[in-house]
Amino acid sequence: MAGPTAAAPGRKQRADAARNRARLVAAAKQVVSEQGATASLERVAREAGVSIATLYRHFPERDVLIEAVYREEVDSLVGAASDLAREREPIEALRLWLLLFVDFLEVKQGMSEVLGTLIRGPEPLFRESSDRLAATVETLVRNAEEASSLRADIQPLDLLRAIGGIANVSPDKNWKQSAVGLIELLLRGLQE
Numbered sequence: 001m002a003g004p005t006a007a008a009p010g011r012k013q014r015a016d017a018a019r020n021r022a023r024l025v026a027a028a029k030q031v032v033s034e035q036g037a038t039a040s041l042e043r044v045a046r047e048a049g050v051s052i053a054t055l056y057r058h059f060p061e062r063d064v065l066i067e068a069v070y071r072e073e074v075d076s077l078v079g080a081a082s083d084l085a086r087e088r089e090p091i092e093a094l095r096l097w098l099l100l101f102v103d104f105l106e107v108k109q110g111m112s113e114v115l116g117t118l119i120r121g122p123e124p125l126f127r128e129s130s131d132r133l134a135a136t137v138e139t140l141v142r143n144a145e146e147a148s149s150l151r152a153d154i155q156p157l158d159l160l161r162a163i164g165g166i167a168n169v170s171p172d173k174n175w176k177q178s179a180v181g182l183i184e185l186l187l188r189g190l191q192e
Helices: 015-035 041-048 052-058 060-087 091-116 125-145 156-169 175-190
Strands: none
Touching: 015 052, 015 060, 015 091, 015 156, 041 052, 041 060, 060 091, 060 175, 091 125, 091 156, 091 175, 125 156, 156 175
8 A cells, every 4th residue: 555655656755764664664563563453653653763743654544554564574474485495495495484474473463453454454455465475385385395395285275274273273472382383293294
């Protein structure tokens, strides 16, 4: 979604405005992870080192800020898969990406209240991000299968569903540790 400080078509956003936006999104990720979607926007601005007016110039509503954090998290997770696939053995790339997926779920939990009530509704946002994440895990699983590191009968989305299930079923403070253990268990069980 283009915010009020988005550059006009054909014009590049000022460097300081782009930096401020990036700092606000990073600060919001941290604050929302700690306090949930109702976290103080004043604290977000303070953590980003900008004024509350600057925050509102970039993100006139809380929903717009939360959506920006969510989109950036999805972009980062999808981008990490390419880097991991290039730098690691296929099974290790998949394992490390699934660990990043757990971190993504942790951030997403903090935003869930607002994500569910976005003005345009969550449907297009979730469908787009779900499709991108599904394609990403599919590629990583197929790479591991082709390298004979995993059995060939795996449904890639089942890995995400299993890990996501832990985040949703037991959202206590230890769910992350359980999710990491599940990743190790699943991958050991699915290796050839």
